[in-house]
Amino acid sequence: MPEITGDSIKHRTFDAIVIGSGISGGWSAKELTEKGLKTLLLERGRDVKHIKDYPTTNKFPYEFEHRGEVPMDIQKESPIVSRCYAFREDTLHFFLKDKEHPYVEQKPFDWIRGYQVGGKSLMWARQAQRWSDYDFEGPARDGFAIDWPIRYKDIAPWYSYVEKFAGISGNKDGLAELPDGEFLPGYPLNAVENYFKEQVNKNYKNRHIISARGAHISKPQQVHLDQGRGKCQNRTLCQRGCPFGGYFSSNASTIPWAEKTGNLTLRPFSVVHSIIYDEQKGKATGVKVIDTNTKQEIEFYAKIIFVNAAALNTNLILLNSVSKRFPNGIGNDSGLLGKYIAFHNYSSTISGEYDGMKEFKTDGRNPVGGGYVPRFRNVFKQETDFLRGYAAGFSAYRGFDTDSSGFGADLKNALLNPPLAPWRVGSHMMGETIPKETNFVTLDKQLKDSWGIPQLSISVDYDDNDQKMIKDYEDEFTEMFSKAGFTNIKTARTKKAPGLDIHEMGGVRMGNDPKASLLNKWNQLHHCKNVFVTDGACMTSTSTQNPSLTYMAFSARAADYAFEELKKGDL
Amino acid sequence: MIIAGGIAIMPSCSNDPGKASIELKKINITADQEALLSEIAETIISVKDIPGAKNLNLHLFTMKMVDDCHNEEEQKVFIIGLNNVDKAAETKYGNSFAKCDARQRTALLTAISKEEEALKDIAPFLKIAKRRIIQGFMNSKYVMTDLKKYELVPGRYNGYFPVKQA
Numbered sequence: 212m213p214e215i216t217g218d219s220i221k222h223r224t225f226d227a228i229v230i231g232s233g234i235s236g237g238w239s240a241k242e243l244t245e246k247g248l249k250t251l252l253l254e255r256g257r258d259v260k261h262i263k264d265y266p267t268t269n270k271f272p273y274e275f276e277h278r279g280e281v282p283m284d285i286q287k288e289s290p291i292v293s294r295c296y297a298f299r300e301d302t303l304h305f306f307l308k309d310k311e312h313p314y315v316e317q318k319p320f321d322w323i324r325g326y327q328v329g330g331k332s333l334m335w336a337r338q339a340q341r342w343s344d345y346d347f348e349g350p351a352r353d354g355f356a357i358d359w360p361i362r363y364k365d366i367a368p369w370y371s372y373v374e375k376f377a378g379i380s381g382n383k384d385g386l387a388e389l390p391d392g393e394f395l396p397g398y399p400l401n402a403v404e405n406y407f408k409e410q411v412n413k414n415y416k417n418r419h420i421i422s423a424r425g426a427h428i429s430k431p432q433q434v435h436l437d438q439g440r441g442k443c444q445n446r447t448l449c450q451r452g453c454p455f456g457g458y459f460s461s462n463a464s465t466i467p468w469a470e471k472t473g474n475l476t477l478r479p480f481s482v483v484h485s486i487i488y489d490e491q492k493g494k495a496t497g498v499k500v501i502d503t504n505t506k507q508e509i510e511f512y513a514k515i516i517f518v519n520a521a522a523l524n525t526n527l528i529l530l531n532s533v534s535k536r537f538p539n540g541i542g543n544d545s546g547l548l549g550k551y552i553a554f555h556n557y558s559s560t561i562s563g564e565y566d567g568m569k570e571f572k573t574d575g576r577n578p579v580g581g582g583y584v585p586r587f588r589n590v591f592k593q594e595t596d597f598l599r600g601y602a603a604g605f606s607a608y609r610g611f612d613t614d615s616s617g618f619g620a621d622l623k624n625a626l627l628n629p630p631l632a633p634w635r636v637g638s639h640m641m642g643e644t645i646p647k648e649t650n651f652v653t654l655d656k657q658l659k660d661s662w663g664i665p666q667l668s669i670s671v672d673y674d675d676n677d678q679k680m681i682k683d684y685e686d687e688f689t690e691m692f693s694k695a696g697f698t699n700i701k702t703a704r705t706k707k708a709p710g711l712d713i714h715e716m717g718g719v720r721m722g723n724d725p726k727a728s729l730l731n732k733w734n735q736l737h738h739c740k741n742v743f744v745t746d747g748a749c750m751t752s753t754s755t756q757n758p759s760l761t762y763m764a765f766s767a768r769a770a771d772y773a774f775e776e777l778k779k780g781d782l
Numbered sequence: 783m784i785i786a787g788g789i790a791i792m793p794s795c796s797n798d799p800g801k802a803s804i805e806l807k808k809i810n811i812t813a814d815q816e817a818l819l820s821e822i823a824e825t826i827i828s829v830k831d832i833p834g835a836k837n838l839n840l841h842l843f844t845m846k847m848v849d850d851c852h853n854e855e856e857q858k859v860f861i862i863g864l865n866n867v868d869k870a871a872e873t874k875y876g877n878s879f880a881k882c883d884a885r886q887r888t889a890l891l892t893a894i895s896k897e898e899e900a901l902k903d904i905a906p907f908l909k910i911a912k913r914r915i916i917q918g919f920m921n922s923k924y925v926m927t928d929l930k931k932y933e934l935v936p937g938r939y940n941g942y943f944p945v946k947q948a
Contacts, residue, residue: 269934271923271926271932271934272921272926272932273921273922273923273926276791276846276850277846277847277850277851278917278918278921280847280851281851282850282851283850283851283852283853284850398939399941400941401941401942402941402942404941405941444935444936444937445935445936445937445938445939446934446935446936448934569945570944570945571941571942571943571944571945572943572945573939573940573941573943574938574939574940574943575933575936575937575938575939575940576936576939577939577941578939615912615916616895618825618826618888618891618892619825619826619827619828619884619888620828622826622827622916623827623828623919626827626916626919626920627925627929627930631945
């Protein structure tokens with residue numbers, strides 16, 4: 212690996228720069244280095260080496276001082292990140308401290324970030340579904356945002372490409388609204404998940420319960436073994452980092468792969484201040500970086516730049532990249548940079564019990580969590596008084612009913628020999644939100660962070676469409692649960708602020724019209740063609756799928772295009 | 783280091799025999815209170831007769847968790863309740879808790895957990911203490927190794943595992 216010790220411009224010049232080493236940046240780096248491009252991968256946080264830097268990965272519950280709980284002082288110090296489900300005593304080191312990375316909340320927004328090599332790909336929930344044309348055609352059909360510049364056929368081969376390498380488990384379900392992929396064997400539904408699937412099939416047309424599709428190696432292929440990854444061992448301790456490489460992360464997969472090409476230079480502790488635009492050449496020539504430790508400013512140069520800083524930080528970098536040509540942020544002739552931010556509506560959950568299938572329980576753990584309910588609302592035609600719809604998780608679990616009311620020997624016996632509980636079932640909604648100009652991010656005019664970079668100011672909120680959708684999810688799932696004979700059915704609002712879904716998207720949306728969008732169909736800035744954005748910022752709409760797989764596919768597709776354009780001399 | 787529930791806890795730096803034996807940052811617990819909590823813990827889940835569980839020190843684990851993982855209000859009611867246990871034992875049985883016999887101790891804790899009027903100020907303490915003692919016990923290396931084995935690496939999933947009919 213080349214050293215970055217010299218001060219000479221030569222040592223700071225690469226073929227490509229990738230900003231951010233999370234799920235999309237890892238893919239950009241892998242693809243570009245494999246094509247032979249000398250690539251600088253910049254990461255604002257520390258390095259995290261696969262296995263070596265997973266300090267908690269093999270710990271037993273009793274080896275944690277607070278048995279997994281986050282102590283009160285840490286919660287008080289970082290109230291935002293403490294609301295994230297994955298923030299536990301065993302994963303603290305993969306999350307930041309709120310006060311070290313401030314931002315402005317014009318409206319409540321829980322911005323969950325992973326500032327380290329691998330980013331949030333270390334702690335993600337690993338659900339991976341393809342979009343279909345019912346998703347890509349949504350804005351055009353329903354008249355919101357703008358039309359996507361691509362369709363399913365444009366991205367389908369790239370879904371296949373990334374799925375094979377990443378390792379996605381799932382079944383061929385044959386659903387038009389959720390296309391099948393290149394799957395490793397799916398994790399079968401359990402007794403009550405299957406029962407619910409049958410009940411729903413019986414009671415409804417076009418509603419399906421399928422095995423959740425996840426980035427877990429259920430059966431390793433040669434390409435996974437070549438990455439040094441093995442079979443998922445059903446630990447479900449994924450957020451600690453997996454010693455088997457059983458789930459996909461940049462750390463286990465794309466980054467070591469890129470390193471093996473000899474073309475990668477990984478530079479942690481490098482926060483990107485802005486992209487450098489050359490007025491004469493009419494293109495970007497590099498990036499201005501601040502070393503997060505020394506606070507020294509360094510410039511790096513390259514022919515192409517991939518921005519994969521995670522959706523909102525990508526917006527921040529572009530907004531902060533001002534020049535004579537682009538006084539309002541690079542590529543921002545339309546004035547829409549930072550606008551049309553959207554997310555996923557995770558506002559409601561539902562639970563119940565099933566007094567059957569008592570002859571079964573579960574044994575071991577399901578790494579993908581159970582079942583998935585693809586969107587069934589407004590898929591083939593508009594049928595409700597709100598736009599779009601929701602997907603949902605669905606899982607069934609059989610635990611124990613421990614009676615801990617006693618004392619002494621009675622209590623000890625009750626704790627150690629509890630009777631099996633009935634099956635309990637649960638679901639959570641994942642709703643599409645409508646991107647709007649009024650949901651936006653800007654740079655605060657006064658406040659800066661410790662590196663002199665303007666703080667991001669976020670103004671994102673739910674709307675009436677979201678509220679109607681929450682009610683519909685609750686009504687429909689209550690009915691589906693009732694018809695299946697579930698009892699004790701309860702809905703519970705999560706009261707999550709936007710952001711806590713950790714699916715924030717948009718701000719640098721794709722589109723055919725340069726007046727109404729920032730990126731073209733190749734994820735290339737309309738007005739600065741050697742800058743590519745392939746993380747969540749590029750999303751024109753959100754649909755209901757967990758988005759990471761689509762970012763992977765966009766990254767690989769755009770890297771391929773960028774390389775071809777470079778070869779032709781067009782960039 | 784002191785082992786409590788299978789983990790090491792920093793011993794107190796203080797040589798004051800009146801102080802708790804472990805380092806606490808927020809709450810003040812005296813050696814006497816610590817001894818009382820130890821008796822209460824032993825009454826909640828008796829571990830002294832279990833080989834391998836004798837040194838679980840569930841009362842120290844409880845103190846550590848109350849110190850680190852509870853808010854000020856809960857810490858306050860915990861101390862108030864703990865302070866009132868001996869008084870309640872005196873009223874009911876004419877003895878301090880430690881001097882009550884096993885039956886009396888269990889009866890007193892049962893009465894507290896039922897939130898009997900005279901014992902209402904102790905109930906919140908017992909709720910916290912019991913929860914933490916159960917947690918310390920169930921998540922101890924002893925239980926997770928010898929009694930209810932925790933599997934770090936299951937390597938399998940079966941959604942139709944037959945339940946043995948009794």
